[in-house]
Amino acid sequence: MASMKSMADQSDWGCDLHGRDAARRQVTRRGFMKGGALALIGTSTIPAFLSRSVLAEVTTAAANKKKLVVLFQRGAVDGLNVVVPYKEKNYYAMRPSIAIQEKDVLDLNGFFGLHPAMTAFKPLYEQGHLAIVQAAGSPDTTRSHFDAQDYMESGTPGVKVTVDGWLNRALQAEVLKDKPTAFRAVALGTQVPRTLQGKIPAIAVSNLADFSVAGKGPQASPISNAFQAMYDESTDAVLHGTGQETFEAVKMLKSADPAKYQPAAGVVYPNTAFGNSMKQVAQLMKANLGVEAAFSDIGGWDTHQNQGSVNGQLANRLKEFSETIAAFWRDMGDDAENVTLVTMSEFGRTARQNGTGGTxxxxxxxxxVLGGRVKGGKVYGKWPGLANEQLNEGRDLTVTTDFRRVLGEAAYKTLGARNLEMVFPGARVSPSEFLNLTQA
Amino acid sequence: MRSGQRAGVFFGGVRVLVSGVLCVLMVEQPMVAAAATRRAVVPSVQQIKSDQSALHALNRLTFGPRPGDVAAVREIGLKAWFERQLNPQSIDDSALEERLAAFPAMQMEQAELMQRYPSPAVLRQMIAKGEPLPSDPVEHAIYADQIAFYKAAKAKKEAEQAVTAKNGGEDAAASAVDGSMAKSAEEMKGSAALPGDGVDPATPAMATHEEQFYSGLDAVRVINLPPDERMQRILAMPPEELVRFRRSLSRSELLAAAEGLSPMQRETLAVLQGSPRMIGAELLQSRMLRDIYSERQLEAVMTDFWLNHFNVYIKKNQNEPFLLPAYERDVIRPHALGRFEDLLVATAKSPAMLMYLDNWQSIGPDSVAARNGGRLAKFAQNPQVKQALKDRGLNENYARELMELHTLGVQCEVSADRPVSMLDKACGRGYTQQDVTEVAEVLTGWTIDQPARSGTYRFEERRHEPGTKTVLGKKIGEKGEAEGLEVLHLLATSPATAQFISRKLVVRFVSDTPPPALVDRMAKSFVASGGDIKTVLRTLFDSPEFWSPEIRRAKVKTPEEFVVSAVRASGAEVTTAFPLYQALEKLGMPLYGMQTPNGYSWMAEPWVNSGDLVNRLNFAVSLSNDRVGGVQTDWARLLGEGSGQGLVVAGDSAAEKEKKLEVALLGQAVSDRTRETVLAQFQDQTTQQQAEKSFGIRANEQEPMAQVLNISSPKQRVRPPLDREAAGMAGLLLGSPEFQRR
Incomplete structure (x- = not known):
């Protein structure tokens, strides 16, 4: 990891802990204004209602719909250095060189403080849009990244045979008023994550500008049509289905042309894979493509070694993470009212630092949890403490809030998924269990 | 990788002019040695059957059939072919070796590589300590240039930071109110580049001036020198001049500067841009080329399998690229068809793995080194160093993944929710958190000697945790390095490992839903043969499950399998493999690009989705129309060979062409619908013209260094004319549902 500091030699190989996604998502920052009547509508100076009326045919399904954005921090972020319990004495004893000192934290409530790299989150918290749940997690105690991620994404800890993801089931549980679009569930990246897999079709796209077959004109190219015919008629059930979803999405994208929706004035996303993903989530939402659930992830949290303190690997990651989310929030403008955004990570890290300056x-x-209806400005959840007997297995922060109570509330209130037994089978998440993070 | 710069790969090729010069074809050598398809015999039912078996074997055990491969297998017999593949040394691979000769660094011993091409860490250290440069003139030039470039870049960065710090105060205050941290940072970045705003006025302005000065006649004069003289002239430049020279070169000038140089000279020129970049480019290209061109296909496939099983991430840090050539060449490939335990021990000792999963830094909490660290900490001045010395200790990253991913498998993990009673029988008592910690202790002292200099494995007694350990219920007596070997033996010979590895092999070679009986039989072979991978693969090859008709063409290709098989099927000539690597990157499966230690999935699931499909279709169309830089098809010749004439048959109807292409690319007929679609596309001239126009062309964004390395690739040849009709059909066939499976 960053034992060797990055050297300013323009090398592409030296980035430390840049998400695994960083290598996989190539996003152009090329401007792509096109000719035609719609070309002018692209800056945030044009009122949103105007662009909506121009695009009336694609807006009906999605107008005024609430949207849920789920972000996964893969690799297990060190939550104790993100929302720092700076009044907890044991914290400093357990983390002699990586702890964030009281003077450095961005105070939240006199007990917890944000990591100083997350200044972008502070105003969101103060304005009451951002809520925090500390000591949340899975009841399953595996320490395998991959099993833990799988359990969280399927929403069924300890059960490996679940075939679909919780967010897909949440969409299944939703009572639909309109015909869903191809973009109802969308993942930014090269794969549909476990979270979104299931009966409801989900689109994976890493770069909107490239999401077109054999040419980028406003009309589908003949080759694209030929492929479409080929996949339409294919007896290969899996590829047939994927093909249908793909060509429908390509078509929608061509008519809505989300490239027009450049970030609102003054909003600049970090020029990273995650930043570009969130910029595109905003574009898709602003283009009224009917997005109800969006997913993105960011890697690079597995800080076993030399994770740093106020500065360093984790700090860099947190800065990118918080600045991206804050940019997305500002970019959504009035629409932010309808958005709920939830972040999660497969598990936390040891309360004590390890032998190599990490955890x-x-x-x-x-x-x-961030959103227009979120009752933010508050740290939710019961703090379990860091004394030895309070720790899980004598080494980790104990889970006091099942992650499904947080996600369940978001699914229920944002997506209108009333059947929570379907979303989280066996978890017995009911509205009476909610933390009441958001308004109904 | 920087975004943007490389996004254009699929549409990046230079537009090819159709010159219609057929005679170019006459000078071409036959593409594949085994062009045994030139018989006009009506095949018997038996032959069709055996050809189908050969095709299946090629689809599963190689990176996909090339034209003529089925016939070649038929010639020597299926079983004999498989046995040959199991013994790669018996197969001549000199054609590949000839291609790989373009990459001398890949053949160097670890220490030699690191000596000749210094890592950034070494350069920083040399600067800090004022160490003398190597005396060898070539090495001297490499070091001097890289240091000069580093210093210039650093000065520039510091100047930028000075501005940032100065403006920081007000901006931070403003952004606290509206949360526009990102915006202000961006603005500051911009302002750093403006002249005369308080930055050290000398540095950037001067540099620009000098560059403009240099780019005139001097650079051209150097480029125009004969190769050896040119190289000498470049190496003789003082560092500052060399940096200026290098910066003044345009892309085409850089290529001209590399023209006519030997591979070693080209590599030297390329490395002036930074060692990790050059080494990474050679590493990725040589792996790509090997997958495409090696005659030892099963070895290549198994090397790929184990590189994924024992995954290492190239961007872990700037040192990792230096360790990967030896990892692939000395650790994985020699054992790819050998004994599992040898492979496991080799990976455990490999600097690449030691660095990737942090074990090289893990120190026994009660070891001599930890105690000394505590003592030294008292004297340390720098508080960070002080703390680091005090905190030296265990890191359990490798120990966990060793059991979870490399041997037993996560199904054997014991946790509060999964007591031993719930585990698979093969797991025995499974492994616990305590086992992870104890294995980490056992492996303390397994480290890297001078990671940036010699980069070789070393056992360091002083770091080793003293005392007896208990692993999986077995007492491991104190005996230094041998403890680790004992634990690796324990893990390698566990029935759980046999199951875990066998199951993964079945998923790779047979089916996403592995037949349990086959897994069990392979696991038995594994145990009985002492983990002999050849024996396990023989059990697989001889199983009825492997030959079951239901599994034929049932596996969805991973992006890597798709790209490599498409290139192989088309018989395309690859002069620069880097764009193919970029294609994999775009498809979400770059070589050495998986950050997490679990490696890529061999299942269909992650690779069947809309984004992936769009990229596959675009790759298919780009490849067949010669729009993937450095890769050149020759449909006319492929068709000619298929017809048994060795020449294009001018009168071939579209239907005949299409039929030949089906056989050449897929080895079998496609569905009627696919065929109809392909043909419909080419009956209408206007449609075809539109199709040609509709390819968005972007500027060629190929990695210039990759081109430098490949510039005089032995197979460079005159471009054949593009048969547009054939290319269009081939693109559709390579993008068809049928081609996505193997």
Whole structure:
């Protein structure tokens, strides 16, 4: 990891802990204004209602719909250094060189403080849009990244045979008023994550500008049509289905042309894979493509070694993470009212730092919930403490809030998924269990 | 990788002019040695059957059939072919070796590589300590240039930071109110580049001036020198001049500067841009070329399998690229068809893995080194160093993944929710968090000697945790390095490992839903043969499950399998493999690009989705129309060979062409619908013209260095004319549902 500091030699190989996604998502920052009547509508100076009326045919399904954005921090972020319990004495004893000192935290409530790299989150918290749940996590105690992620994404901890993801089931549980679009569930990246897999079709796209077959004109190219015919008629059930979803999405994208929706005035996303993903989530939403659930992830949190303190690997990651989310929030403008954004990570890290200036796999972690209806400005959840007997297995923060209570509330209130037994089978998440993070 | 710069790969090729010069074809050598398809015999039912078996074997055990491969297998017999593949040394691979000769660094010993091409860490250290440069003139030039470039870049960065710090105060205050941190940072970045705004006025302005000065006649004069003289002239430049020279070169000038140089000279020129970049480019290209061109296909496939099983991420840090050539060449490939335990031990000792999963830094909490660290900490001045010395200790990253991913498998993990009673029988008592910690202790002292200099494995007694450990219920007596070997033996010979590895092999070679009986039989072979991978693969090859008709063409290709098989099927000539690597990157499966230690999935699921499909279709169309830079098809010749004439048959109807292409690319007929679609596309001239126009052309954004390395690739040849009709059909066929499966 960053034992060797990055050297300013323009090398592409030296980035430390840049998400695994960083290598996989190539996003152009090329402007792509096109000719034609719609070309002028692209800056935020044009009122939103105007562009909506121009695009009336694609807006009906999605108008005024609430949207849920789920972000996964893969690799297990060290929650204790994200929302720092700076009044907890044991914290400093357990983390002699990586702890964030009281003077450095961005105070939240006199007990917890944000990591100083997350200044972008502070105003969101103060304005009451951002809520925090500390010591949340999975009841399953595996320390395997991959099993833990799988359990969180399927929403069924300890059960490996679940075939679909919780967010897909949440969409299944939703009572539909309009015909859903191809973009109802969308993942930014090269793969549909486990979270979104299931009966409801989900689109994976890493770069909107490239989401077109054999040419980028406003009309589908003949070759694209030929492929479409080929996949339409294919007896290969899997590829037939994917083909249908793909060509429908390509078509929609061509008519809505989300490239027009450049970030609102003054909003600049970090020029990273995650930044570009969130910029595109905003574009898709602003283009009224009917997005109800969006997913993105950011890697690079597995800080076993030399994770740093106020500065360093984790700090860099947190800065990018918080600045991206804050940019997305501002970019959504009035629409932010309808958005709920939830962050999660497979587990936390050991309460004590390890022998190489990092932390190993732990248990409970922190979740952020951001949105127009979120009752923010508050740290939710019961703080379990860091004394030895309070720790999980004597080494990790104990889980006091099942992550499904947080996600369940978001699914229920944002997506209108009333059947929570379907979303989280066996979890017995009911509205009476909600933390009441958001308004109804 | 920087975004933007490389996004254009699919549409990046230079537009090819159709010159219609057929005679170019006459000078071409036959593409594949085994062009045994030139018989006009009506095949018997038996032959069709055996050809189908050969096709299946090629689809599963190689990176996909090339034209003529089925016939070649038929010639020597299926079983004999498989046995040959199991013994790669018996197969002549000199054609590939000839291609790989373009990459001398890939053949160097670890220490030699690191000596000749210094890592950024070494350069920083040399600067800090004022160490003398190497005396060898070539090495001297490499070091001097890289240091000069580093210093210039650093000065520039510091100047930028000075501005940032100065403006920071007000901006931070403003952004606290509206949360526009990102915006202000961006603005500051912009302002750093403006002249005369308080930055050290000398640095940037001067540099620009000098560059403009240099780019005139001097650079051209150097480029125009004969190769050896040119190289000498470049190496003789003082560092500052060399940096200026290098910066003044345009892309085409850079290529001209590399023209006519030997591979070693080209590599030297390329490395002036930074060692990790050059080494990374050679590493990725040589792996790509090997997958495409090696005659030892099963070895290539198994090397790929184990590189994924024992995944290492190239961007872990700037040192990792230096360790990967030896990892692939000395650790994985020699054992790819050998004994599992040898492979496991080799990976455990490999600097690449030691660095990737942090074990090289893990120190026994009660070891001599930890105690000394505590003592030294008292004297340390720098508080960070002080703390680092005090905190030296265990890191359990590798120990966990060793059991979870490399041997037993996560199904054997014991946790509060999964007691031993719930585990698979093969797991025995499974492994616990305590086992992870104890294995980490056992492996303390397994480290890297001078990671940036010699980069070789070393056992360091002083770091090793003293005392007896208990792993999986077995007492491991104190005996230094041998403890680790004992634990690796324990893990390698566990029935759980046999199951885990066998199951993964079945998923790779047979089916996403592995037949349990086959997994069990392979696991038995694994145990009985002492983990002999050849024996396990023989059990697989001889199984009825492997030959079951239901599994034929049932596996969805991963992006890597798709790209490599498309290039192989088309018989395309690859002069620069880097764009193909970029294609994989775009498809979400770059070589050495998986950050997490679980490696890529061999299942269909992650690779069947809309984004992936769009990229596959675009790749298919780009490849067949010669729009993937450095890769050149020759449909006319492919068709000619298929017809048994060796020449294009001018009168071939579209239907005949299409039929030949089906056989050449897929080895079998496609569905009627696919065929109809392909043909419909080419009956209408206007449609075809539109199709040609509709390819968005972007500027060629190929990695210039990759081109430098490949510039005089032995197979460079005159471009054949593009048969547009054939290319269009081939693109559709390579993008068809049928081609996505193997």
């Amino acid at each position: 190993d796999h732990g248990h409970a972690n922190v979740m952020f």
